[in-house]
Amino acid sequence: MSAAIETRGLTKRFGGLVALDSVGLQAASGETLGIIGVNGAGKTTLMNCICGLYRPDGGDVFIAGERVTGQPPHVVAHKGIGRTFQVPRVFRKMSLIDNLLVPVLDRRASSDAELTERAEEMLARMQLIGLRHNYAEELSGGQQKLLEMARMLMPDPPIVMLDEPFAGVHPVLCKFMIERIEEMSGAGKAVLLISHDLTSIYRLSSRVVALNQGKIIAEGGVADIRGNPAVIEAYLGA
Amino acid sequence: MPILPRLRDPADRIYYTLVVAIGGALMIYFALVPVLGLNVAFHFYLMLWITMASAFNVSSGFSGYLPFGYVAFYGVGAFTTAILVKKAAFPVFLALPFSGVAGLVLALLFAPTLRLSGIYFGIVSLALAGICRLVITNMPEEITGGSFGLQLGSRAHPVQAFYVMMAVMVAALAVILWLSRSRLGKALRATRDDAEAAEMMGINVPRVRLYGWLVAAFFPALCGGVEAWYTNVVDTETAFNTLTTAKTVIYAVAGGLGTITGPIIGSVVMVWLDELIWRQFPLLNLLILGLATIALVLFLPRGIVGTILRRKPQWRRYVP
Numbered sequence: 001m002s003a004a005i006e007t008r009g010l011t012k013r014f015g016g017l018v019a020l021d022s023v024g025l026q027a028a029s030g031e032t033l034g035i036i037g038v039n040g041a042g043k044t045t046l047m048n049c050i051c052g053l054y055r056p057d058g059g060d061v062f063i064a065g066e067r068v069t070g071q072p073p074h075v076v077a078h079k080g081i082g083r084t085f086q087v088p089r090v091f092r093k094m095s096l097i098d099n100l101l102v103p104v105l106d107r108r109a110s111s112d113a114e115l116t117e118r119a120e121e122m123l124a125r126m127q128l129i130g131l132r133h134n135y136a137e138e139l140s141g142g143q144q145k146l147l148e149m150a151r152m153l154m155p156d157p158p159i160v161m162l163d164e165p166f167a168g169v170h171p172v173l174c175k176f177m178i179e180r181i182e183e184m185s186g187a188g189k190a191v192l193l194i195s196h197d198l199t200s201i202y203r204l205s206s207r208v209v210a211l212n213q214g215k216i217i218a219e220g221g222v223a224d225i226r227g228n229p230a231v232i233e234a235y236l237g238a
Numbered sequence: 239m240p241i242l243p244r245l246r247d248p249a250d251r252i253y254y255t256l257v258v259a260i261g262g263a264l265m266i267y268f269a270l271v272p273v274l275g276l277n278v279a280f281h282f283y284l285m286l287w288i289t290m291a292s293a294f295n296v297s298s299g300f301s302g303y304l305p306f307g308y309v310a311f312y313g314v315g316a317f318t319t320a321i322l323v324k325k326a327a328f329p330v331f332l333a334l335p336f337s338g339v340a341g342l343v344l345a346l347l348f349a350p351t352l353r354l355s356g357i358y359f360g361i362v363s364l365a366l367a368g369i370c371r372l373v374i375t376n377m378p379e380e381i382t383g384g385s386f387g388l389q390l391g392s393r394a395h396p397v398q399a400f401y402v403m404m405a406v407m408v409a410a411l412a413v414i415l416w417l418s419r420s421r422l423g424k425a426l427r428a429t430r431d432d433a434e435a436a437e438m439m440g441i442n443v444p445r446v447r448l449y450g451w452l453v454a455a456f457f458p459a460l461c462g463g464v465e466a467w468y469t470n471v472v473d474t475e476t477a478f479n480t481l482t483t484a485k486t487v488i489y490a491v492a493g494g495l496g497t498i499t500g501p502i503i504g505s506v507v508m509v510w511l512d513e514l515i516w517r518q519f520p521l522l523n524l525l526i527l528g529l530a531t532i533a534l535v536l537f538l539p540r541g542i543v544g545t546i547l548r549r550k551p552q553w554r555r556y557v558p
């Protein structure tokens with residue numbers, strides 16, 4: 001069986017800078033793959049290449065075995081991939097409900113009422129239901145991250161990518177988010193979890209990939225990565 | 239399928255009640271203008287500006303584009319009807335739809351510029367409007383009438399033209415009302431707020447933008463055609479007058495972009511103000527209107543409706 005999500009030899013250059021250098025990784029359904037690395041290691045670039053925002057200079061992306069390299073982002077999204085952003089990118093002048101409807105607008109089979117009902121359920125789960133008619137720009141930073149998670153989950157994608165979900169988030173909210181992420185993998189989704197914060201990654205991930213200067217420097221279970229000299233050096237040397 | 243959506247939300251009920259009340263009042267009022275012997279010219283132009291500002295709102299308020307060359311659609315629509323009536327002996331009612339089609343064709347020609355954003359889009363749009371005007375100015379005089387313009391001759395029928403303008407306005411408002419609540423409208427707004435994010439959420443951004451752009455182009459082109467019929471004369475100077483874009487923008491912004499009532503209220507207030515100023519100070523009319531616009535932008539930067547909704551966010555769901 002093919003992995004839910006896989007990259008092979010993924011390479012991305014910005015001018016002379018090699019932001020991704022032949023990155024190959026895969027994650028199966030129900031698995032949480034942690035991706036760690038210091039600032040500038042290439043984590044966000046990896047995510048942007050996977051979802052089609054950036055066109056990689058080399059290598060390929062496969063979703064459930066199907067090659068999607070070079071497809072526009074909206075096509076890749078419909079293959080079953082959802083994501084959040086390091087700095088939240090909500091639709092600022094739209095209500096929370098409408099924000100959640102955006103990823104499912106092309107679902108002709110579902111009526112507006114059905115989709116709205118589902119959106120309200122998702123908002124309730126993220127404890128945002130009381131604000132459902134507010135504009136997204138009226139939320140706090142942490143709430144915007146929750147809104148992004150709810151929006152990502154609306155079409156029930158088999159693959160989700162979370163970019164630094166805990167950065168700048170209050171510890172109480174972090175705990176809440178960790179539970180939500182556990183639910184995602186528990187529901188059989190392949191989760192790509194990016195963080196430069198090791199504690200949360202070690203708690204959630206079954207496997208971890210460490211990136212440094214665009215290259216994979218280590219890969220394995222949490223125990224292997226924790227003691228890995230190359231990882232320790234990348235983090236301490238930074 | 240029910241025509242109206244199931245209104246399980248009381249807010250929706252208030253919304254549609256307002257739509258029917260405001261829309262009904264507008265329609266009855268305008269329909270009675272010629273009957274009651276009110277000023278037909280004033281109300282003809284009021285409806286024209288309501289249509290122009292509302293269609294502009296689709297481009298600007300819903301989609302986030304500022305077409306500084308918006309008049310191009312109007313001008314091409316005006317010449318299409320005039321040429322078809324004068325040179326091809328079309329009946330006016332047959333010529334008018336071609337004005338709308340001409341607007342759509344022009345919008346398709348301009349579609350590649352939708353990749354630009356912000357001020358770049360605005361400037362390119364202005365340049366393209368200039369090119370349209372040049373092309374028509376340099377067409378053979380037998381077709382466009384040269385600098386004298388085209389006289390439509392004995393076809394004038396102000397009251398008929400008035401009711402056709404009314405039909406165009408009602409159609410425009412109905413389409414925009416549908417759009418603002420439709421899935422396409424939500425996709426447009428998401429694209430306006432963050433095009434890349436919308437695309438990563440599965441929105442086909444170029445296609446959605448094109449649809450919004452076509453709606454925004456169709457109605458001003460029809461307005462141009464109807465106005466050509468109403469005034470009975472078309473020339474490049476007036477058909478491509480930059481002031482037309484300026485007024486459209488000012489009226490829409492004065493009411494508030496993004497809502498349906500905004501451009502309507504903005505047009506009513508500003509056209510009425512314009513008329514008042516013009517009567518009192520025929521010479522200073524543009525100067526005073528300019529000052530009024532500056533005051534408006536300074537004190538109500540979100541426009542009349544936009545400012546009210548800023549103060550009372552809970553009303554957003556009720557106001558069309």
Ligand SMILES: Nc1ncnc2c1ncn2[C@@H]1O[C@H](COP(=O)(O)OP(=O)(O)O)[C@@H](O)[C@H]1O
Pocket residue numbers: 014017019037038039040041042043044045046
């Ligand atoms: N759009 C871009 N243009 C130019 N350089 C970029 C762009 N995006 C990322 N980079 C560069 O690529 C490298 C990796 O960045 P990024 O993927 O954001 O790192 P991380 O998410 O791991 O902190 C950095 O040196 C960054 O400056």
Ligand SMILES: [Mg+2]
Pocket residue numbers: 043044045086
């Ligand atoms: Mg990053």
